[in-house]
Amino acid sequence: KSSFNQKSHPHRRYNPLLDEWILVSPQRANRPWQGQTEKTLQEQLPAHDPNCYLCSGNVRVNGERNPDYKGVYVFDNDFGSLMKDDVEFSEETSDFFLLKPERGINRVICFSENHSLTLPEMEVGDIKKVVDVWQKQYEELGNLDYINHVQIFENKGQVMGCSNPHPHGQIWAQSSIPSIVSKAQENLKKYFDKNGTSLLEDYVKKELEINERIILENEDFVALVPFWAVWPYETMIVSKRKIEDLIEFSEEEKHSLASMIKDVTTKYDNLFEISFPYSAGIHQSPTDGKLHPDWHFHMHFYPPLLRSAEVKKFMVGYEMLAEAQRDITPEQSAAILKSLSVTHYKIQSK
């Protein structure tokens, strides 16, 4: 019997945020790939595109015209997944056909009037303005009596279902706490009730000691590849102090977060020297008016690419039916991301 080596033997790891195991197969990283490859677009986009419905002054599909905005611009999504209407509903009870109306608001946040930019290419000061708007939106929407959760996120890149390269994110604010958030909350709460401390605060302290999965650190935040990461280059930005939600952020912390986002996304772009696709989003306290001492602000980055700009990790078959699975280990990914420059390759090569 040889002894177990986590760099070469299949194993499972536990995700304490979701109370779930994932399968890690380090020995599989080198299998040949003959499957689907992704298109990569390297064209230089114009600063203003007359056909883009997110650009300043352009008309959207529903006939409305965007103002001549500069900087960040927020509007209600023309094709939202939620509606504000309060509807009459008589609850039925049934084991199999449980259904509840859901109210909410979908918004789009343009990060900049400049069509050609992405977060890593924006100035920290301009990213901070995005964080300012996230903070304001979280507060404004969260204060509505029928909004109990505000999900802020960004889908970047065609491969992530993003239909427009104009730098933008979304907010889906709704009455219910969504399934995944509610699960994370349960586990944060369980830990807090047991230990009287924040799960993520304690976790980050340990990770800083070990220093094997940390890719960036500043005054207020840490960026790391979680021990239980599923996506090949998944990362998480966590606040060092236990901040429950965006409202608690100081000006300095907003600047710190902006700077961390710029550096993480720059490393991403530098990995394969392309505009790196991902879905990213913030997990923070619900806005249900209850106390949430157990919540701890963090931001997830879920990027799909595996070994090159063209080859992504497919979460299919086994992953859909049984369990998330990854090939390259989180420690290998962290080492690679750590080694990459925080100067964007487009600037380096100038």
Next chain:
Amino acid sequence: KSSFNQKSHPHRRYNPLLDEWILVSPQRANRPWQGQTEKTLQEQLPAHDPNCYLCSGNVRVNGERNPDYKGVYVFDNDFGSLMKDDVEFSEETSDFFLLKPERGINRVICFSENHSLTLPEMEVGDIKKVVDVWQKQYEELGNLDYINHVQIFENKGQVMGCSNPHPHGQIWAQSSIPSIVSKAQENLKKYFDKNGTSLLEDYVKKELEINERIILENEDFVALVPFWAVWPYETMIVSKRKIEDLIEFSEEEKHSLASMIKDVTTKYDNLFEISFPYSAGIHQSPTDGKLHPDWHFHMHFYPPLLRSAEVKKFMVGYEMLAEAQRDITPEQSAAILKSLSVTHYKIQSK
């Protein structure tokens, strides 16, 4: 206040198998799509492809040569995610760094020697031979003392990460019960302990009464769009009687299942008149030697396409961070699938 209408108002539905809610947005089905589109290949493939590593008599990447098989052929995956080796491991306890070695076996099942076929284009008798092999493999692998779960599945189509069009599926057999299966088991067990009956048996009875989401029915099986389906054209094949696993299948039942698989996948191909991509797989009792009176055999089909052969549903951003979301309702999908012929379009047009 208007009264709630599930055909036009956003709502959440409850999935009792996973104890999870999903978001349904019927009003969103008509939004314009300007994002990524999928390539569709309509070429006629040869019955034998000299470059295919799954075809009879060809050499695989690792140098081994396939026998001159006819019909179903099974072999160990050359690039498995699991390894058979038993390794020495001293358990460490930690809140954040829980890790366990995982043993297992990955196999590939070629459904036919004919490179150009897919399940809907195979004869029922030949699909039955695939079911026979699933049964044998489940039994053989499940009898190994270190195998406690046998996941049988198929990834079909490039968009589902399938790198080879040769008709084939996979088996991942392992020591642990994977996260998703273990969650389904928990909920099946909870229901069984409470009611003394099978959750899925009772559910199917109700669905047959309502007859709104049933798309096919034969002597032994029902195919339906679950009330809580996530993927636009997701379906589930469920045995009418409570069968815990494949071993319990009679010859007739294996034939019935084969026929059901042929009909479901034919309807899928007929939907957009292409070879319809999906991930499909079987959920059944674990092979951990314990009694599982709560288990009820079913097969999930998770197809990614949304409105056409080119436009898929992206499970990104909100879905990765918060909750699964769908546009078209399960009832609309069921009506469409029900209306489609069980004669394959390629034959119809002959």
